[in-house]
Amino acid sequence: MATKETVLSEDRDADSASVSVPAVETYGANKSPGSVKGIFAWFDANDGPLERRVIMKLDFFILSYAFLAFWVMYIDRGMLTNAYISGLKEDLGFDGNELVQLNSIFQAGYCASMIPATLFLTKYPAQYIIPTSILGWGIFTILCFRANSFGELAAYRLCIALLQGPYFCSVHYILGSWYRRDELVRRAGVFYVSSGVGTMTTGLLAARIYASLDGALGHVGWRWMYVIAASMTFPIAIWGYFSLPGTPRDGKHWFFTEEEFGLAKERMSLQGRSNPKGGLISRATFKRFLGRWHFWLLVPWNIQWLLGYLSMVSGGPTLWLRSIPEYSTVQVNNYTAVAPSLGIVFIFAFSWIVDNGGRKAIVPLIAFACGIHFIAKFAWIAYDSTSFGYKWFATAVNYIEVSLSPINYSVANLACSADAEERAFVISSMLAFSTAFSAWVGILAFPTVEAPRFSKSYIMEAVLQVTYVAWTVLxxxxxxxxxxxxxxxxxxxxxxxE
Structure with missing residues (x-):
C-alpha cells in the first residue's frame, strides 16, 4: 500500500501564471521517469507496485476496447473495396468512378463530425458517447446489405462516416488524458495496430465469406460481408459502456480503487496535463487555440502525411491486384492482407523506437519510412517499364507511411498537454482537415476508370514524402x-x- 503525504500543489491555467491552491494528498506517483528505457521495458524502473497496477488496468480497459473497436471500424469501413471486387460493381451497375466517389462521400462525412464530436468529449463522459456512436455505425453497416443503388449505398456510407468520425480522435484524447510522455507513443501504437489487423482481417474475412456464403439464402457473397461485419460490431459497442474509463475528469470507474484513481490523476498533474475547464466553446476559446503554433504547423503536417498514402485509401494497389487475370476473386481478397500484415510490424517497431529514443528519434525514423515509400512509388510512376516483382514490393510496403500515425498524434497530444480543450481541437483538426483534403484530391487523383495506373497521382505521393520529412524537421x-x-x-x- 502506498503512503499518502500532503504537499502544496500548483494549478496552472493554460494561459496564466501558476497559482497556489490548497494542499492535496499525493499517492507516490513516479516523479522522475528515467530518460533511458529498455526497448522491451513496459514500465519505468521508478514506477512503484501501485503505479504499475494502475498502468496495467489502464492498458487492459483502454487499449483492449480501443483496439477491438478500431478493428471492427476498419472492417466496417474497408469492406466496400472488397465488396466492390466481389460482385457489388456488377450487381449495382457501376461502370464509372462510383468507387472513388463513395470513398469521397465517406471522407466528407468522416471529417465533418470530428472536431465538434471530439470537443463534445471535453464536456460529456466519453464512456457513453463512444459506445453509442459505435452502435450507430453498426446499424448502418448492416443496412448496406440491402443497398440496391448507388444513392442508397452512398447514404448508408455517409451515416457510417458521421458516426465513425469522432472515434479515432477521441481515443487519442483519452490516451493523452492517462499516460505520461514516456508511455504514450507505444500505447498509441498498440491502438493503431488494430487498423492493420482490421485491414488484414477485412481481406481474409471477405475471401472466406465469398467462398462460403455466396448464394446462401439467395444472397450474393458481398451482401453477407456487411451482415458479418455488423454482427461483430454490436457486442463490442455494448462492452464499452462497462469497460471504457473515459477521462480522469469523468470520475472513478468501477475497476479503480480510490487510491488507484488518485494516483492516476496525480500522474497527469506531474506531467502538466490539465483537465478541461468544462465551459462553453466560445470565440475566445478558438482565439486561444489559433494563437499558438500547434494548429498552424501540426495540421499541414498531417495533411501531407495522409495525402502521401492516398492511393491506399483509394484502393490503388487492390485494383492492380484485381487487374491480374491469373488471380481469382478469393485470391485478391486474401492478398489485400499482405500490406497491413507488414504494417503491424512497422507500427510496433516505430512506436517502440520513438518511445525509447524520444524526440531525437522522430526525424530519422520518419525519413527512413518515407524513403522506402518514395522508392516504392516509382513502381507505379514508371508502370509500363517496371517489373511484376517491383509492383508487388510497392503493394507489400504500402502500409509503411500509414504506420507513422501513432507518432503524429502523440506529438500533438504532448505539444498541447497543458490545455485539454486545445488538445481535443488540434487532434481532431489534424484528421478532419486531412480527410477533407483527401475527399476531393482522391476524386481528381485516383479516378477509378484510370486503374491500375494513376501515374501522375503517384508522382504527387512521391513529392509528398519529401515535403513531409522536411515539415517533420520543422x-x-x-x-x-x-x-x-x-x-x-x-x-x-x-x-x-530560493
Missing part, C-alpha cells in the same frame, strides 16, 4: 524550442523561490 525544432522555454521558466521559478 515540427521537432518547434517542440525543442518549447521544451527549452519550459525548462528555463521552471529554473527561474526555482531560483526565485
Amino acid at each position: 515540427i521537432v525544432w518547434f517542440l525543442g524550442r518549447e521544451d527549452k522555454k519550459k525548462e528555463e521558466k521552471k529554473a527561474a521559478e526555482i531560483q526565485s523561490a
Whole structure:
C-alpha cells in the first residue's frame, strides 16, 4: 500500500501564471521517469507496485476496447473495396468512378463530425458517447446489405462516416488524458495496430465469406460481408459502456480503487496535463487555440502525411491486384492482407523506437519510412517499364507511411498537454482537415476508370514524402524550442523561490 503525504500543489491555467491552491494528498506517483528505457521495458524502473497496477488496468480497459473497436471500424469501413471486387460493381451497375466517389462521400462525412464530436468529449463522459456512436455505425453497416443503388449505398456510407468520425480522435484524447510522455507513443501504437489487423482481417474475412456464403439464402457473397461485419460490431459497442474509463475528469470507474484513481490523476498533474475547464466553446476559446503554433504547423503536417498514402485509401494497389487475370476473386481478397500484415510490424517497431529514443528519434525514423515509400512509388510512376516483382514490393510496403500515425498524434497530444480543450481541437483538426483534403484530391487523383495506373497521382505521393520529412524537421525544432522555454521558466521559478 502506498503512503499518502500532503504537499502544496500548483494549478496552472493554460494561459496564466501558476497559482497556489490548497494542499492535496499525493499517492507516490513516479516523479522522475528515467530518460533511458529498455526497448522491451513496459514500465519505468521508478514506477512503484501501485503505479504499475494502475498502468496495467489502464492498458487492459483502454487499449483492449480501443483496439477491438478500431478493428471492427476498419472492417466496417474497408469492406466496400472488397465488396466492390466481389460482385457489388456488377450487381449495382457501376461502370464509372462510383468507387472513388463513395470513398469521397465517406471522407466528407468522416471529417465533418470530428472536431465538434471530439470537443463534445471535453464536456460529456466519453464512456457513453463512444459506445453509442459505435452502435450507430453498426446499424448502418448492416443496412448496406440491402443497398440496391448507388444513392442508397452512398447514404448508408455517409451515416457510417458521421458516426465513425469522432472515434479515432477521441481515443487519442483519452490516451493523452492517462499516460505520461514516456508511455504514450507505444500505447498509441498498440491502438493503431488494430487498423492493420482490421485491414488484414477485412481481406481474409471477405475471401472466406465469398467462398462460403455466396448464394446462401439467395444472397450474393458481398451482401453477407456487411451482415458479418455488423454482427461483430454490436457486442463490442455494448462492452464499452462497462469497460471504457473515459477521462480522469469523468470520475472513478468501477475497476479503480480510490487510491488507484488518485494516483492516476496525480500522474497527469506531474506531467502538466490539465483537465478541461468544462465551459462553453466560445470565440475566445478558438482565439486561444489559433494563437499558438500547434494548429498552424501540426495540421499541414498531417495533411501531407495522409495525402502521401492516398492511393491506399483509394484502393490503388487492390485494383492492380484485381487487374491480374491469373488471380481469382478469393485470391485478391486474401492478398489485400499482405500490406497491413507488414504494417503491424512497422507500427510496433516505430512506436517502440520513438518511445525509447524520444524526440531525437522522430526525424530519422520518419525519413527512413518515407524513403522506402518514395522508392516504392516509382513502381507505379514508371508502370509500363517496371517489373511484376517491383509492383508487388510497392503493394507489400504500402502500409509503411500509414504506420507513422501513432507518432503524429502523440506529438500533438504532448505539444498541447497543458490545455485539454486545445488538445481535443488540434487532434481532431489534424484528421478532419486531412480527410477533407483527401475527399476531393482522391476524386481528381485516383479516378477509378484510370486503374491500375494513376501515374501522375503517384508522382504527387512521391513529392509528398519529401515535403513531409522536411515539415517533420520543422515540427521537432518547434517542440525543442518549447521544451527549452519550459525548462528555463521552471529554473527561474526555482531560483526565485530560493
